[in-house]
Amino acid sequence: MAQAQDINIKLLSFGHSFGVPKQADLLYSIRHFPATNVENYQQYDGRHKRIQNELLHLTEYEDILKTIPEQLMKFIDEHNKTSVTVAIGCEQGRHRSVAVVERLAELLGNTYNVQVNHRDLQRTGYDKNKQRERTKNRDRKYNNNYDENN
Numbered sequence: 001m002a003q004a005q006d007i008n009i010k011l012l013s014f015g016h017s018f019g020v021p022k023q024a025d026l027l028y029s030i031r032h033f034p035a036t037n038v039e040n041y042q043q044y045d046g047r048h049k050r051i052q053n054e055l056l057h058l059t060e061y062e063d064i065l066k067t068i069p070e071q072l073m074k075f076i077d078e079h080n081k082t083s084v085t086v087a088i089g090c091e092q093g094r095h096r097s098v099a100v101v102e103r104l105a106e107l108l109g110n111t112y113n114v115q116v117n118h119r120d121l122q123r124t125g126y127d128k129n130k131q132r133e134r135t136k137n138r139d140r141k142y143n144n145n146y147d148e149n150n
Helices: 050-054 060-077 094-106 128-142
Strands: 008-015 025-030 083-090 113-118
Touching: 008 094, 050 083, 050 094, 060 083, 060 094, 083 094, 094 113
Parallel strands: 008 083, 008 113, 025 083
Antiparallel strands: none
């Protein structure tokens, strides 16, 4: 088994609106987690302390920040991996997932070689109509009782 300092962890934040990354070993969706209440939050992203302070003290975030390292260690042990990609997604990949990845990097950085990538942080062009259409198509695919009028 490899020593912890020889294990490379790639932490990837992403927005579900722009597609799920295919290269992830472990994938977490936090788009159902509460969003920030910070006024004018669109001018900030999840790297900003204001956003992190607002989000990361909430129970859901505290729980996932305990769960991911535990599952990561178990995954490394079971699969004898020396390189693991952990992807964490929220809706646009700018706030919630970025804040969680930043905190995970702090938590894991003393033990593993950690690399951070915020895939969708700089993206613009999030189109609510396109997202609504993708959601409708997904609901049609997975739920035969989907009501088009909603």
